[in-house]
Amino acid sequence: MGETILELKGIVKAFPGVLALGGIDFDLKSGEVHAICGENGAGKSTLMKVVCGVYPPDKGVIRVNGKEETFANPVEAYEKGVSIIFQETSLFEEMTVLDNMFLAHEITRKAGPLTVLDYAAMRQKAQDVFRRLAVDIDLNAIIKNLGMAQKQMVEIAKALTYEANIIIFDEPTASLTQREVDALFRIINQLKADGMGIVYISHRMEEIFQICDRVTVIRDGMYISTKDIQQTNKDELVADMVGRKVGNYYPKADTQIGDELLRVEHYYDEGFVSDVNFTLRKGEILGFAGLAGAGRTELMLSLCGHAKKAAGKVVLEGQEVHIRNYNDAMAHGIVYVSEDRGKYGLHVDMSVAHNITLPQLRNFRKGIFLSSKQEHDIGEQYISEVGIKAPSPEFMVKNLSGGNQQKVSVSKALAIKPKILVLDEPTRGVDVNAKSEIHKIISDLTLDGLTIIMVSSELPELLGMCDRIYVMKDGTIAKCFDRSEATQEKILSVALETAREEKEAAQ
Amino acid sequence: MKKFKFSFNLVLLLIWAAIFVAIAAMAPTFLKPDYIINTMLRNIVEIGMVALPMTLIIITGGMDLSVGSMMILCAVFGGSAAAAWGTGAGVAVTILVGLACGLINGLIIAKAKISEMVTTLATMYLFMGLSRGYTEAGSVYAYNFASWMGNTEVLGLPIQIWIYAVLAVVFVLLLHHTAFGRKLFAIGLNSSAAKYSGVNVEKIKITLYVLCGLICALASFIYLGRFSSVKYDSGTNFNLKVITVVVLGGTSIVGGSGDMKGTLVATLIIATLNSGLTVLNIPIATQTVVQGTVLLIALVAFAIMNQAKSRRRGAPKSAEPKSVS
Numbered sequence: 036m037g038e039t040i041l042e043l044k045g046i047v048k049a050f051p052g053v054l055a056l057g058g059i060d061f062d063l064k065s066g067e068v069h070a071i072c073g074e075n076g077a078g079k080s081t082l083m084k085v086v087c088g089v090y091p092p093d094k095g096v097i098r099v100n101g102k103e104e105t106f107a108n109p110v111e112a113y114e115k116g117v118s119i120i121f122q123e124t125s126l127f128e129e130m131t132v133l134d135n136m137f138l139a140h141e142i143t144r145k146a147g148p149l150t151v152l153d154y155a156a157m158r159q160k161a162q163d164v165f166r167r168l169a170v171d172i173d174l175n176a177i178i179k180n181l182g183m184a185q186k187q188m189v190e191i192a193k194a195l196t197y198e199a200n201i202i203i204f205d206e207p208t209a210s211l212t213q214r215e216v217d218a219l220f221r222i223i224n225q226l227k228a229d230g231m232g233i234v235y236i237s238h239r240m241e242e243i244f245q246i247c248d249r250v251t252v253i254r255d256g257m258y259i260s261t262k263d264i265q266q267t268n269k270d271e272l273v274a275d276m277v278g279r280k281v282g283n284y285y286p287k288a289d290t291q292i293g294d295e296l297l298r299v300e301h302y303y304d305e306g307f308v309s310d311v312n313f314t315l316r317k318g319e320i321l322g323f324a325g326l327a328g329a330g331r332t333e334l335m336l337s338l339c340g341h342a343k344k345a346a347g348k349v350v351l352e353g354q355e356v357h358i359r360n361y362n363d364a365m366a367h368g369i370v371y372v373s374e375d376r377g378k379y380g381l382h383v384d385m386s387v388a389h390n391i392t393l394p395q396l397r398n399f400r401k402g403i404f405l406s407s408k409q410e411h412d413i414g415e416q417y418i419s420e421v422g423i424k425a426p427s428p429e430f431m432v433k434n435l436s437g438g439n440q441q442k443v444s445v446s447k448a449l450a451i452k453p454k455i456l457v458l459d460e461p462t463r464g465v466d467v468n469a470k471s472e473i474h475k476i477i478s479d480l481t482l483d484g485l486t487i488i489m490v491s492s493e494l495p496e497l498l499g500m501c502d503r504i505y506v507m508k509d510g511t512i513a514k515c516f517d518r519s520e521a522t523q524e525k526i527l528s529v530a531l532e533t534a535r536e537e538k539e540a541a542q
Numbered sequence: 543m544k545k546f547k548f549s550f551n552l553v554l555l556l557i558w559a560a561i562f563v564a565i566a567a568m569a570p571t572f573l574k575p576d577y578i579i580n581t582m583l584r585n586i587v588e589i590g591m592v593a594l595p596m597t598l599i600i601i602t603g604g605m606d607l608s609v610g611s612m613m614i615l616c617a618v619f620g621g622s623a624a625a626a627w628g629t630g631a632g633v634a635v636t637i638l639v640g641l642a643c644g645l646i647n648g649l650i651i652a653k654a655k656i657s658e659m660v661t662t663l664a665t666m667y668l669f670m671g672l673s674r675g676y677t678e679a680g681s682v683y684a685y686n687f688a689s690w691m692g693n694t695e696v697l698g699l700p701i702q703i704w705i706y707a708v709l710a711v712v713f714v715l716l717l718h719h720t721a722f723g724r725k726l727f728a729i730g731l732n733s734s735a736a737k738y739s740g741v742n743v744e745k746i747k748i749t750l751y752v753l754c755g756l757i758c759a760l761a762s763f764i765y766l767g768r769f770s771s772v773k774y775d776s777g778t779n780f781n782l783k784v785i786t787v788v789v790l791g792g793t794s795i796v797g798g799s800g801d802m803k804g805t806l807v808a809t810l811i812i813a814t815l816n817s818g819l820t821v822l823n824i825p826i827a828t829q830t831v832v833q834g835t836v837l838l839i840a841l842v843a844f845a846i847m848n849q850a851k852s853r854r855r856g857a858p859k860s861a862e863p864k865s866v867s
Contacts (some may be wrong), residue, residue, distance in 0.1 A: 106861045341738070361740040371738070379738045384798060393728055394739040396721035404719040447739075 037065035039098075040232045041086070041117070041201050048085055057256045058095070063201065063232040068223060069262075070235045070247040074466035078256040079236050083203050087119045088457040099201070110139060119203040120195030126186055126193075128179040132172055136161050136193045158517070163196045167229075168222055172349035184215035192221065202226065203234040208242060209464060212327040212492065213527065220246050240269045241495070252276055277468050283417030285499025286471070288478045292502060293317030296486050297455060302347035304337040307510040311347070315455065315488065316416045318481055320498055322501030323490040324526050330510035331490045332374060339371040340364040365394060368454030372444050374463060380444040381432050383389050388428035391447045417446035421476060438469020445476065456480065457488045462496060474500060493521045506530050550792045553843055554807040557836070558814060565818035572821045576670025581820075584768070586813035587702040588613070590760040590806075593787040594713040595754040596835060597805045601717070602729040602747065604651070604658040606754050611669035612643045612782030616762035617682060617772045618673045624685035632685050643669060644755020648748035666781065668857050673774035681771040683823045683849070690769020702764045709757075714802045722746070730797030787812055788835075790840050811836065 041063040048056040056078050057361040063069050085092045088106025097104055099115055106112040123322050126135045137157050144153040161174055162447065170188050178186060187207060193201050204223075208216045223233055223246055235247055243250055244264060259275050260446045297315040302308060307330040313322050323331045337345050340361040349356055351367055364371070373379035381390050388410045392399045399409045410418045414428020423442045425435055432443055441461065446458055461477065477487060477500065491497050497502040497504050504516045506529045514529045566573045592609050601605050616636045624632025624662045629837035643665070684692070695702040717723040728736040729743055737743050766772055793800030815836060819829040 360742075361738065362742075365740055373738055378732070379734050382728055382731050382735050385728070389724065393724070393736070393741070396724055400721065404715070405721060405724060 037230060038101075039063065040065045040100050041234075042096075042098040043082075043086065044096040044098075046082065046097070047093045048081060048090060049093055051202040055256050056092075057257075058255060059258045061251055061258075061261075063234060065200065065230045065232050065449070067248040068233040068235050068246055069235065070243045070250040071253065072237070072243065072250055072272060073253040074276055074468050077253050077276070077466075079253065080205065080255075080306065082253070083119060083205060083234070083236065086203070087117055113140075113194075113197045113199065116198060116200045117203070118177065118197060118199035118201065118204065120190045120194060120207060121150055121205050126178045126189060128177075130178060131174065132176050132178065132181075132189050133157060133161055135178060135189060136164075136196050138193075140197065154477060160196060161192065164192045167195070168192060168225070170222070182215075184211050184218065187211070187219065188222070191226075192467055198455055200230070201232045201234070203236070205236045206464075207235075208237065208239065208366065214326065214531070216242070218454050239493075240272065243272070244269070273467055285496070286475045286478050287320075289316045289499055290481045292319045298348075299338065299351040300348040300350070302334070302338070302349070303345065304342050305344040307333040309335055309510045311510075311512055313505055313512055313515070315486060317486050318484060319502040320477065320481060320487045320489055320500050322497040323488065323502035323507060324492075324494065324497055324504055325507035325513075325530050327492065329507040329530065331507050332459055333510070334507070335371060335459055335488065335490060338364075339369055339457060341371075345397075361394075365451050365453075368452070368456065370394075370448040370451050370453040370455070371457045372448045372459060372461065374438050374460035376437075376444050376464075381440060381447070383433035383440070384431065386414070386429045386431060387418065387423065387425050387443055387446075390432055390443055391417055391428075391450050394447065394451055413450060417443075417450065421446050422472060436440065436466075436469070438465035438472070441465050441469070441473060442476070445473070449480075455486045455488065457490075459490045460492065461489065462491075462493070494526055497521075497526075498523065549827070549842060550847060551801060551804050553847075554618065554790075554792065554804060554811065554840065557840060558807055558811045559779070561811065561814050561818065563660060564743060565621065565814065565822065569818070569821045572818055577705070577821070582813050582817035583703055584700050586809055587700075587706050588765050589783050589787060589812070590809040591706050591709060591761045591764075592754070592757055592780075592784045593791075593805050593809060594709055594802070595757050596784050597713070597791070597793055597800055597802055598717060598723075598726055599658075599750050599754060600785075600793050600795060601726045601797055601800045602750065603733070604747065604750070605785070606751065607659065607662040607781045608643070608647060608666040608669055609754065609758055609784055610777030611666045612640065612755055612758040612777075613671045613762045613765060613780065614774060614777035615643060615673050615771055616640045616759045617688075617766040617776075618677055618774065620759075620762065621682035621685060621688070621766060621772070622676070624687070625683070628795060629685055629687045633687055633763075636762055637756065640755040640757075640759025641752055642755070642760070643758070644752035645748070647755070648751030651751065652747040659789050670774060670777070677774055681773050682766070684770045686768045688763045688767040689770070690767065691763040692765070692769075694851070700767075705760070705764075710802075710806055714806075717800075717802045726750075726799060730794075730799070732798075746842065783812070786837060790837055792840075792844055803834040808840075 039062050043059060043061040046056050046059045059078070059082055061071070071079050071082070081090065085089050086097060088107045088111055089109060089119060091105065099117060106114060106115070127138070142153045142160070143150045144156070158174060165172060168188065168191065172185055172188060178189070181189070191202070207219060211219065227233060235243070237243055247264050249261060249263055250267065250272065251261040252272060254276060294317055295314050296317040298363070299311060299313050300503065302311040309332055325331050337343070338349065338358070340358045340363050347357065354441050356367055358369070377383060382393070391413055392410050396405065396465045399406055399413070401409070411428050417423065418428060420423055421442045423435070423446065424439050432440055445461070458477070462473055465473065481487060489497065489501060498521055502518050504521050504526065506514045506516070506526055508530055516525060571577060592613070596606060596609065619639045620632045623635035646782045647662055647665055650656055651658050655724030691702065696704055717726065725736065725741045725746055728739065728741055729746065733743055769776070787808045788805055789795055790811060791801065791804030791806070793804065812833070815833055819832060
C-alpha cells in the first residue's frame with residue numbers, strides 16, 4: 036500500500052431539513068481496496084456524489100493526490116483522476132462501446148479547417164485499455180446488446196481512458212452472477228496491483244471480506260469506524276452498521292410441513308423453460324438457485340400466467356389446473372412478487388394504498404365506485420402489519436427506501452390472500468436491516484400456513500431460509516438439495532457444471 | 543398529488559375567468575345569454591365531447607389522431623344510409639361505423655403492438671380516403687335525426703349541451719372513481735407493472751378506442767345536424783383541436799397523469815376564446831396566435847408547478863430516506 040491519494044476531512048452536507056453527512060473522514064491509499072459500508076440511507080452515495088462533484092460539500096476538505104480540490108461537476112473529477120462507476124450504468128444504450136468510452140472527451144484531429152474525430156487514435160487507446168484489463172469486448176458492439184457484466188467492463192474501461200487513479204464502485208455486483216463477480220474481482224485486483232485506489236461500496240459482507248483491505252462504516256451520515264479487514268468480522272461490521280448487535284441472520288421458523296400442494300410435471304415454455312419437474316409441500320419455503328439466465332424467473336413467470344406458450348401438467352391440491360393469465364393464477368392463490376420492483380413490481384408514482392389494491396380493485400368498491408376509505412384501510416393495515424415505514428397509505432412509493440418499497444411489493448401480494456407466494460429475489464437492493472426484517476416477515480408467513488417459493492441469487496439467503504433448494508440450469512432442474520445437505524459449494528458446482536458443459540458443447 | 547392537481551385546475555379556472563371578464567369588458571354583447579349558449583357553448587360541443595375519451599386515451603400513454611376522419615366517415619355513411627333507407631338505418635350505420643373504426647384502431651394498437659400515433663395517423667388517412675371515395679368529393683346532407691340532434695332546444699338549452707353535460711359527469715366518475723379509471727393511470731404510468739398486477743392491458747386499450755369511435759359517432763349526428771351538410775375534409779384539424787383541449791387541461795402527453803375536470807375547464811377556455819375573439823372582430827390569424835399563446839402559458843404554468851413539486855421532493859430524496867425510513 037502506498038501514499039494517500041484521496042483524503043476527506045470533516046465532510047458536511049445538509050439538505051433542507053436533513054443532515055445527510057455530519058462530518059465524515061475517509062482516506063484511500065494507492066494500491067488498496069477500501070470498502071464503505073452502511074445501510075441504505077446511511078449516506079454512502081451522497082458522500083461519493085460529494086467526492087465527484089455532483090454536490091458541493093457545505094464544509095470539509097477533499098484532497099486528491101495531495102492537492103485540495105473542489106469539483107464543480109463529475110467531468111472535472113474525471114479529469115483529475117477520480118472516476119465513479121454507478122450502480123446503474125450511465126452508458127448510452129444505442130451507441131457503440133467505443134463511442135461511449137470517449138463520450139465528452141473524444142480524441143480529435145485537424146482535417147484542414149475542420150476538427151474531426153480521430154477514430155484510429157480512440158480505437159488504439161481503447162484496445163490498450165481492454166488489453167490491460169485482459170477483457171475482450173468488440174468496440175463496435177452496441178451497448179444494449181451487451182450483458183450487465185460487459186457493460187460494467189465498458190464503464191471501467193471508460194474510467195481508465197481518463198487516466199483515473201481513483202475508481203469508486205457503487206454496488207457493482209448488484210446484478211451480476213457469481214461468475215461475473217469473479218471476473219470483476221480479478222480486474223479489481225489487477226487495478227490494485229497497478230497502484231490504483233479503489234473505493235468499494237457494497238451491502239454484501241462476503242464480497243467485502245473477499246476483496247477489500249480496509250472498511251469504513253458510516254451510519255446516519257456519521258463516521259463510525261475504519262478497520263483493517265483482517266482485524267474484524269462480519270458480526271462486528273453489521274453491529275457497526277445498524278448500531279446494535281444483530282443476532283440471528285436468518286430467523287427461520289420451525290414449521291410443520293404438510294402434504295404436497297403443487298406438482299409440476301414436464302413443464303415447458305417457449306424461450307427458456309424445458310421439462311421442469313418439481314413438487315411443493317404446504318408450509319415449506321422452497322428455494323430456486325441457479326446462475327442468471329438459468330430460467331428461474333422465466334419458470335416462475337410462466338407458472339403465474341405470464342406464459343408465452345406453456346405445456347405440461349400443473350397439479351394444485353390434487354387437481355390439474357390451467358393458468359392462462361395472471362388473474363387465473365391469483366384466483367388459484369398463486370401470486371408473484373417480481374425481482375424488479377421499479378419495472379414490474381410497483382407503480383412508484385402511485386401511493387402505497389393504490390399499489391396494494393391494484394391487482395384486486397373489484398374488492399375495494401362500494402357499488403360501482405372505488406371506495407377510498409376501504410383503500411386507505413387496507414393500506415393502514417399493511418403499513419402496520421408488514422412494518423412499512425410510510426407516514427400514510429397515500430404516500431408515494433417512489434419516496435420510500437428500497438427496503439420499504441419491497442415491503443409494499445410483498446404487501447400487494449399478501450393482500451390477495453395467496454396460498455403460494457412466489458418471491459423473486461426478495462431482498463435485492465435492500466440494506467442489511469431491511470433484509471433481516473423481510474426474512475422475518477417471510478418466516479412468519481409460513482407460520483400462518485403460507486407456502487413460499489423463493490428465487491434468489493444470494494446463496495446464503497437460500498441456505499438460511501429454505502427447506503429444500505432446487506438448482507436450475509439451462510431452463511431445467513438439475514438437482515434438489517435438502518436443507519440438511521445443502522452447502523454453497525455443492526449448489527455452485529451443480530449450477531456451474533452446466534455452464535462448463537455448455538461451453539464445451541459449443542466448441 | 544391531489545392538492546397539487548386541485549391547484550392546477552384552479553389556475554385553469556382563473557385563466558378562464560380572466561379571459562371571460564376581459565372579453566366581456568370589451569364587448570358587452572358577449573354577455574348575452576343567447577350568445578353564450580348558442581355560439582360559445584354550442585360550437586364547442588363536438589370537440590368537448592371527443593376530448594372526453596381522448597383524455598382517457600392520452601392518460602394510458604396513447605393518442606388518437608383519427609377522430610376527425612372517424613366522425614366525418616360516420617356522418618358520410620350514416621347520412622347516405624338515411625337517404626337510401628331511412629332514419630333508422632342512418633342511425634344504425636353511423637353507430638356501427640364508429641364502433642368498427644374504433645375496433646380497427648384498437649385491434650391494431652393492442653394486438654399488432656404498433657404505436658398509437660402511427661396507427662391512428664394511418665387510419666386518419668384511411669377513413670378520410672373512404673369518405674372522399676364514397677362521396678366522390680361531394681357533400682352528404684343532414685337527415686331528420688341528425689338535424690334534431692343539432693338544432694333542438696330542451697329546457698332552454700340546445701340538446702347537445704345536455705348530452706355533453708351528462709357525458710362529462712359520466713367521464714369524470716369513470717376516470718376518477720372506478721376501477722377502470724384507476725387501471726388507465728396504472729397503464730400510463732407503467733404498463734409492464736400493470737400487466738404484472740393482472741390488468742388486461744390489451745382489452746382495456748381496445749375498449750378505449752372503441753369507446754372513442756362510439757363518441758365520434760355520437761358527435762357526428764350533432765355535427766351533421768349543426769352544419770346540415772358535411773364534406774370528406776370537414777374534419778381536418780379536428781383531431782388537433784381535441785388534443786389541444788386535453789393537453790391544456792393538464793393531462794400529460796406521455797401518459798400517467800391527468801384530470802378529467804381539467805379537460806372540462808380547458809374546453810370552456812377554448813370555447814370562450816373562439817367566440818370571444820370573433821365577437822371582438824379580431825382577424826382569424828390573430829385568433830390563432832392568441833390561442834397558441836394561451837396554450838403555451840398554461841403549459842409553462844403546469845411545468846413550473848411540476849418542477850416546484852419535484853424540487854420540494856427532490857432534495858430530501860437525494861439525501862435519501864431520513865425523511866421517511
